[in-house]
Amino acid sequence: MMILVAVDGSEGSAAALRWARRFADQMGASMGAIRAWEYPASAVLPGGPSLRGQDEVTAEVTSELTRFLRDELAEGAEGVEAIVEPGVADVAVLRAAERWRADLIVVGRRGLGAVASRLLGSVSRRVVEGATCPVAVIPSPLGAHEGPVVVGVDGSASATAAVEWATEVALALSSPMVVVHAVSYELPGSPYSFGDAMDRAGQALAEEQSRPPREAGVEVRTVVRALDPRALIPETADELDARLVVVGSRGTGPIASLLMGSTASYLAEQCDHPTVVVPRPAP
Structure with a gap:
């Protein structure tokens, strides 16, 4: 596994870097840290500002990135590939992920220029929406969560990829893993039997999506409730002190062509646990 973490010097990216280092160690994965820079890069010289060459700027940014890695990771910085890319931040991260064949991209919820710490930054959002591999969004500050892996399912192709x-x-x-499925049957005048049937169908769906991890040897339990998934998944994660929340990028909602669904978007912005958004499988 190759893990690529995006850093920009902010506390949000420092939290993402520290989490990525621990996760890489746990997974036995290689790791790279990427920092992007954009033109114009200028230096003030006698006679006025002058544009610097790409090699000069790349060397300076590489030096800054190397210092940042040492400051945040100490000895853990050893073995972390320092990657510097010119260009718009999200484009540079996605380009590097393709070149390095990253299996996971890690971003902070907010980077430089943050206005609200609980909103997903524009760069992080574009990375999540444009990535062809899973993306982990790391909140800051981040607690030491040691509970199970919580995964939200709804029967979609994205959910199946998330379970895998x-x-x-x-x-x-x-x-252990906890498979969470939110049942929705709050229709005006619905007979109780309709809700009963939906409960049974929801439990059957959760059990079906739990079967592959059980067969692989993972201890799995299911949580099925009539509640908005944007409430049920983080509530379950909080109750169980989840080490990781995993969801598909798109569910079975009415606008399935959007890049990131409302549940994935909400969790990436609001969940207090590391949240991994898994893209739909390529057709």
Whole structure:
């Protein structure tokens, strides 16, 4: 596994870097840290500002990135590949992820220029929406969560991909998994029997999506409740002190063509636990 973490010198990216280092150690993964820079890069010289060459700027940014890695990780900085890319931040991160064949991109919820710490930054959002591999969004400050891997499911292709990814992680960490499915049947005048049927269908769906990790040897339990998934998943994660929340990028909602669904978007912005958004499988 190759893990690529985006850093920009902010506390949000420092939290993402520290989390990525621990996760890479747990997974036995290689790791790279990327910092992007954009033109114009200028130096004030006698006679006025002068544009500097790409090699000069790259060397300076590489030196800054190396210092940042040492400051945040100390000895853990050894073995972390320092990657510097010119260009717009999200484009540079996605380009590097493709070149390095990253299996996971890690971003902070907010980077430089943050206005609200509980909103997903524009760069982080564009990385999540544009990545072809899973993306972990790390809140800051981040507590030491030691509970199970919590994965939200709804029967979609994205949810199936999320379960597959979560299973790999749960096996590597020797962690139990909790499969969460939110049932919605609050229709005006609905007979009780309709709700009963939906409960049974929801439990059947959760059990079906729990079968692959169980067969792989993961300890799995299910949580099925009639509640908005944007409430049920973080509530379950809080109750169980989840070490990781995993969701698909798109569910079975009415606008399935959007890049990131409302549940994934909400959790990336609001969840107090590291949240991994897994993209839909390529057709």
